Amino acid sequence: MxxxxxxxxxxxxxxxxxxxxxxxxxxxxxxxxxxxxxxxxxxxxxxxxxxxxxxxxxxxxxxxxxxxxxxxxRAPEFEHRPLRQLLDELLLQHEHLTDTRIALQADDDLPAADLPVRIALYRILQEALSNAYRHGGASRVEVSLRAVKDAPHPRLRLEIVDNGAGFDTTNAPGESHFGLRGMRDRVEMVGGAFALASTPGEGTCVRVEVDIL
CATH class of the missing domain: 1.10.287 (Helix Hairpins)
Structure with missing residues (x-):
């Protein structure tokens, strides 16, 4: 799908x-x-x-x-490239276009992810970075990509934390305004879990966990 x-x-x-x-x-x-x-x-x-x-x-x-x-x-040749390479390129592109400082932490031995998972995680990271810059005014973003060690099935966790303005999640604009609905939908399509935490003045954290299909 x-x-x-x-x-x-x-x-x-x-x-x-x-x-x-x-x-x-x-x-x-x-x-x-x-x-x-x-x-x-x-x-x-x-x-x-x-x-x-x-x-x-x-x-x-x-x-x-x-x-x-x-x-x-534009699609960055999802079918022929590993997830880490796709995300590295996206982060470099975002840094170049926005002057945002991005710190990436990723496991060296990440398990291979199938095409739907690679697409979902790439687009979610892309949307989260855009939100951090356009809506939050973030100057720094920390991204981590880890294998979930204690999961019953092979599982990846992607976390994006920014130092932007943040917002009140109980009184936020419609989810479509920040692309949150799209992120949730993408996670649901691959049977994953989506979590969002944000506080005014303290930035935003987006966390996604997906089984490796």
């Missing part, structure tokens, strides 16, 4: 790239023509020029945000 969901995500990303993104590029091209026409007509109406500049800023900012989303969401 998760592999199918990931395929659907990639199809949606392609549709966004071939549809709305191209329309935004076309709108910027039309705006270039409008600016040229205004220059030729020597129009100096400050209100017109201000609105024109605002339109360009909105289009360029929107395009940059959509392209960033597409780039971050």
């Amino acid at each position: 998760l592999a199918i969901t990931e395929w659907e995500l990639q199809r949606i990303l392609l549709d966004i790239h071939d549809g709305p993104v191209q329309h935004m590029y076309a709108a910027l091209s039309q705006l270039d023509l409008l600016e040229t026409a205004l220059e030729r007509s020597s129009s100096t109406d400050p209100e017109v020029l201000l609105r024109k500049d605002r339109i360009r800023t909105l289009l360029e900012d929107g395009l940059a945000e959509v392209r960033s989303f597409i780039g971050a969401s």
Whole structure:
């Protein structure tokens, strides 16, 4: 199921790239023509020029945000790469884009995880990092990936702890606002357990445990 969901995500990303993104590029091209026409007509109406500049800023900012989303969401060849390698690359990418300091602790002898588990843990870590940066303003994140030693079946534990603003979990915005529902759903799809702890001013901790399928 998760592999199918990931395929659907990639199809949606392609549709966004071939549809709305191209329309935004076309709108910027039309705006270039409008600016040229205004220059030729020597129009100096400050209100017109201000609105024109605002339109360009909105289009360029929107395009940059959509392209960033597409780039971050592209599938990193889940089928052919081990979990540790996938997560290492994601952490390096996040550090580069956000200047967030990330400390990773991982067992050297992690058991191999099947495709659905690799997809789920990658996307959960990706969402948790995004939340820590965008909503929590975190400057440091600690990530640990461990094998659960006392579990009856081979099991992995992923924990993400940030030093961000935190929030009151009893009075938080809808789960969809922070992508929490998506994280919970991904864990449920692989039969795992999801836990969230957060306190205003003290950061947030996301913990996931999954059996290795």
